Amino acid sequence: MQEYILLMVGAALVNNVILARFLGLCSFMGVTTRIDTAIGMGLATTFVITVSSMANWAVEHYLLVPYGLGYLRTVTFILVIAGAVQFTEMTVRKVSPPLFQMLGIYLPLITTNCAVLGVALLLVEGKMTFIAATLFAFASSLGYSLVMVIFAGLRERLALAEVPPLFAGPPIGFIVASLLALAFLGFSGISTT
Amino acid sequence: MSIDVPAPEDSTDPLQPELVEGLARVVAVEGRLAWLEPEQTTSCGGCAASGLCGAKGIGTTASRLEMRRFPLVNDAHLAVGERVVVGVDARALLKASGTAYALPLGIMLGAGGVAQWIAGSDGITMATMLAGLGVGLLAARWGARWLGARGQLAPRFLRRASAGETCRIE
Numbered sequence: 001m002q003e004y005i006l007l008m009v010g011a012a013l014v015n016n017v018i019l020a021r022f023l024g025l026c027s028f029m030g031v032t033t034r035i036d037t038a039i040g041m042g043l044a045t046t047f048v049i050t051v052s053s054m055a056n057w058a059v060e061h062y063l064l065v066p067y068g069l070g071y072l073r074t075v076t077f078i079l080v081i082a083g084a085v086q087f088t089e090m091t092v093r094k095v096s097p098p099l100f101q102m103l104g105i106y107l108p109l110i111t112t113n114c115a116v117l118g119v120a121l122l123l124v125e126g127k128m129t130f131i132a133a134t135l136f137a138f139a140s141s142l143g144y145s146l147v148m149v150i151f152a153g154l155r156e157r158l159a160l161a162e163v164p165p166l167f168a169g170p171p172i173g174f175i176v177a178s179l180l181a182l183a184f185l186g187f188s189g190i191s192t193t
Numbered sequence: 194m195s196i197d198v199p200a201p202e203d204s205t206d207p208l209q210p211e212l213v214e215g216l217a218r219v220v221a222v223e224g225r226l227a228w229l230e231p232e233q234t235t236s237c238g239g240c241a242a243s244g245l246c247g248a249k250g251i252g253t254t255a256s257r258l259e260m261r262r263f264p265l266v267n268d269a270h271l272a273v274g275e276r277v278v279v280g281v282d283a284r285a286l287l288k289a290s291g292t293a294y295a296l297p298l299g300i301m302l303g304a305g306g307v308a309q310w311i312a313g314s315d316g317i318t319m320a321t322m323l324a325g326l327g328v329g330l331l332a333a334r335w336g337a338r339w340l341g342a343r344g345q346l347a348p349r350f351l352r353r354a355s356a357g358e359t360c361r362i363e
Contacts (some may be wrong), residue, residue, distance in 0.1 A: 007219060015360040034283075036211075036213050036286050036287060037286075039287055040289075041294075043294040044289040046295075047294040050298060050302075051326070093331055129315065129319060130315040130319060131309045133324070134302070138298075138302065
């Protein structure tokens with residue numbers, strides 16, 4: 001149990017997808033102008049990363065490794081991720097059309113989010129069991145959502161601050177992101193091995 | 194076919210809940226109803242129509258915007274082709290996200306945890322998680338019906354969009 005907790009803390013905080021691995025930066029800058037939209041995007045991404053990582057683990061262990069198809073890994077994972085996003089879209093649309101109309105804005109953004117593929121490839125590197133892989137993917141996406149929400153909160157405050165005109169907009173956003181990354185470096189002092 | 198369309202509210206009322214705004218274009222007018230199509234944004238938050246980076250969710254269902262058309266009561270006498278700003282209650286957006294994503298995910302992970310604890314086998318855990326996902330999606334359906342019955346999922350017309358208004362998700 002302790003091993004799983006350390007794995008999750010390591011994935012969410014120490015090796016954060018955005019601030020330590022620099023994945024998913026596009027949505028990090030683009031969808032963090034409000035906390036509400038950041039939470040929406042974070043939840044959608046958490047769902048897709050977890051589900052697609054489970055599918056990718058199964059494909060890796062029951063198809064790619066036994067048949068020596070490791071060279072097709074990246075292409076296969078991209079297909080699986082696209083399928084997972086498509087499945088999520090279709091399901092939300094079937095489950096509730098109003099929900100689909102309301103939340104559909106986030107789904108196409110996830111297809112082009114490199115964090116989803118990055119987490120899947122990290123799972124292969126880690127040679128994890130199914131449950132460990134699922135928890136790692138879930139924790140990684142929780143870390144992604146956490147940083148999105150923190151950054152959105154900072155940007156909401158920045159919008160009210162008096163920023164010099166030269167720094168207004170994306171420049172001050174990048175400076176704040178770098179400070180946030182420095183703050184998260186503090187977690188690297190936690191030993192998770 | 195009757196369509197349940199929420200009555201428009203006074204968007205200038207300061208006591209109204211905070212709204213998440215988005216841009217939409219009027220694509221059809223049928224009697225008292227105007228059909229709107231949301232403007233798609235890209236992963237960088239810019240407008241897909243401006244062709245900034247081409248990341249428009251290629252091949253995804255939601256990238257076909259006609260599937261996300263929605264009706265509004267046309268009290269503002271909107272004409273086809275007009276761009277308007279619509280809004281949804283920020284709390285409703287959070288509830289909807291929780292219902293659609295967090296609920297199925299929570300049930301799926303819970304089921305997987307229990308299966309792993311009892312059986313300790315990858316195959317059984319996988320099968321149980323799939324079943325948990327199915328149950329979670331059913332629960333999401335009930336939750337969405339409950340939210341829909343309270344009229345919380347319907348966008349509201351706020352104002353006509355100005356000429357240079359960008360289509361960021363704000």
